[in-house]
Structure formats: structure tokens, C-alpha cells
Amino acid sequence: MSVAATEPHIARRGLLFIISSPSGAGKTTLARRLLAADSGIEMSVSVTTRAPRPGEQDGVDYHFVDRDRFETMKSRGELLEWARVFDNYYGTPRQPVEAAIAAGKDVLFDIDWQGAQQLSEKLKGDVVLVFVLPPSGNVLEDRLKSRAQDTAEIVARRMAAASAEISHWAEYDYVIVNTEIEKSAAAVQSILVAERLKRDRLLGLSDFVRDMQAVL
Numbered sequence: 142m143s144v145a146a147t148e149p150h151i152a153r154r155g156l157l158f159i160i161s162s163p164s165g166a167g168k169t170t171l172a173r174r175l176l177a178a179d180s181g182i183e184m185s186v187s188v189t190t191r192a193p194r195p196g197e198q199d200g201v202d203y204h205f206v207d208r209d210r211f212e213t214m215k216s217r218g219e220l221l222e223w224a225r226v227f228d229n230y231y232g233t234p235r236q237p238v239e240a241a242i243a244a245g246k247d248v249l250f251d252i253d254w255q256g257a258q259q260l261s262e263k264l265k266g267d268v269v270l271v272f273v274l275p276p277s278g279n280v281l282e283d284r285l286k287s288r289a290q291d292t293a294e295i296v297a298r299r300m301a302a303a304s305a306e307i308s309h310w311a312e313y314d315y316v317i318v319n320t321e322i323e324k325s326a327a328a329v330q331s332i333l334v335a336e337r338l339k340r341d342r343l344l345g346l347s348d349f350v351r352d353m354q355a356v357l
């Protein structure tokens with residue numbers, strides 16, 4: 142007699158999926174593709190003191206705040222991590238991340254190496270670190286220019302900062318050289334799928350196996 146197979150529910154810890162790169166390497170593009178492809182992961186929307194770029198929406202791309210508001214959030218412990226990047230301040234609101242993880246959801250972060258280090262220290266074991274490299278320095282500059290959202294001066298400052306950001310590549314679990322967007326997006330999705338299968342995250346596995354053995 143055959144028995145219809147149904148997908149068993151095995152409880153799992155949510156994970157924190159962090160993507161970092163030098164500005165212009167493609168992390169925002171890859172993050173958007175991952176969110177569109179997978180409903181089990183949600184974006185952590187950071188607060189920032191930098192001005193919105195054309196097309197950026199408050200509450201969607203960032204929560205745009207002034208310096209006073211940022212300092213208040215920091216002093217009240219409302220930020221899980223924060224850093225100064227390119228003369229602006231950026232931070233991760235704590236509450237939405239804790240709520241998502243508690244509900245067994247995964248959270249995606251587009252944050253720099255300083256934020257990645259802080260979250261790794263605080264939530265070791267729940268953090269997956271992905272670093273995105275451009276195929277070359279020239280391509281990085283082309284992408285920053287072609288995005289056409291920053292002045293020549295800002296592009297030059299981001300290029301100058303790229304080497305320092307790239308120097309942290311070895312602190313990450315995975316490194317993707319973002320040449321073809323399709324291939325890179327597929328790689329990011331594969332990492333997420335594999336990380337979800339890690340035994341340590343599958344809290345319900347012991348019960349699942351014990352129940353199965355009970356009827357064997």
C-alpha cells in the first residue's frame with residue numbers, strides 16, 4: 142500500500158542573512174532579487190542620516206532620520222548595531238529583527254563590515270555572511286557612474302573607500318564575484334537554501350526523528 146507524502150513541518154530557527162560589498166558592487170540589486178524570489182525572508186530596513194536618493198522611499202529603502210533622532214534611538218538601545226559610513230550614520234532597528242526571528246522568519250541585511258561584525262558577535266550561529274565583489278575596479282567605477290544617482294564627488298569618495306571595505310572579505314562565510322547578475326542571484330538563493338538546511342537550525346529535528354522511529 143502506498144502512502145501519500147506530505148511535507149512534514151520541522152521547526153527552525155530564523156537566520157540573519159547579511160550581504161556586504163563596496164558601494165556599487167551590486168548588493169542592493171541582489172537583495173531585491175532575493176526578496177522577490179523567496180517569501181520566507183524579509184528585509185531589515187535600516188535607519189540612516191543620509192539624504193534619500195532619487196526614487197528612494199522612506200520606510201522602504203531606509204527610515205530617513207536626522208542626527209538627533211538617530212542619537213535618541215542609539216541611547217535607548219533601539220539599534221541592534223550601528224556604524225558611521227561615508228560621514229553618515231546607519232543602524233539596524235532591533236525590534237523588527239527580534240520579532241521576525243522569534244516568528245521563525247529569516248531577515249536580510251544590506252549592511253557594511255562593521256555591522257556584520259557586531260551582529261556576528263551578538264548572534265553568532267544565527268548569522269550568515271555573504272560578501273559581494275565586483276569583477277574589477279574599473280567595472281565598479283562604471284557601475285557607480287551608471288547608477289547615476291550620485292555626484293562625481295560622491296562616486297570618487299565611494300571608489301576611495303572601496304579598498305577598505307574589500308579588505309574585510311575574508312571575514313565572510315561566502316564570497317560572490319558579481320559578474321553576471323543572473324548567476325550571482327542564483328548563487329545567493331542557493332546559499333540561503335543550503336543554510337536553512339543546517340542541522341543546528343532545525344530545532345524540531347530531534348522530535349521529528351524520534352516520532353518516526355517510534356513507528357518503525
Ligand SMILES: Nc1nc2c(ncn2[C@@H]2O[C@H](COP(=O)(O)OP(=O)(O)O)[C@@H](O)[C@H]2O)c(=O)[nH]1
Nearest residue numbers: 164165187223224226231232233251252253256
Ligand atoms: N552597519 C550598518 N551599515 C549599513 C546599514 N545600512 C546600510 N549600511 C551600509 O552603509 C553603506 C552605504 O549605504 P548606502 O548609502 O545605501 O550606499 P550603497 O553602498 O550604494 O548601498 C553600505 O555599505 C551599506 O551596506 C546599517 O544599518 N548598519
Ligand SMILES: Nc1ncnc2c1ncn2[C@@H]1O[C@H](COP(=O)(O)OP(=O)(O)O)[C@@H](O)[C@H]1O
Nearest residue numbers: 164165166167168169170284288319320321322
Ligand atoms: N552583475 C551586474 N552586471 C551589471 N550591472 C550590475 C550588476 N549588478 C548590479 N549592477 C548595477 O550596478 C549598479 C550598482 O548596483 P547596486 O545594487 O546599487 O550596488 P550596491 O547596493 O552594492 O551599491 C546598479 O546600477 C545596478 O543595476
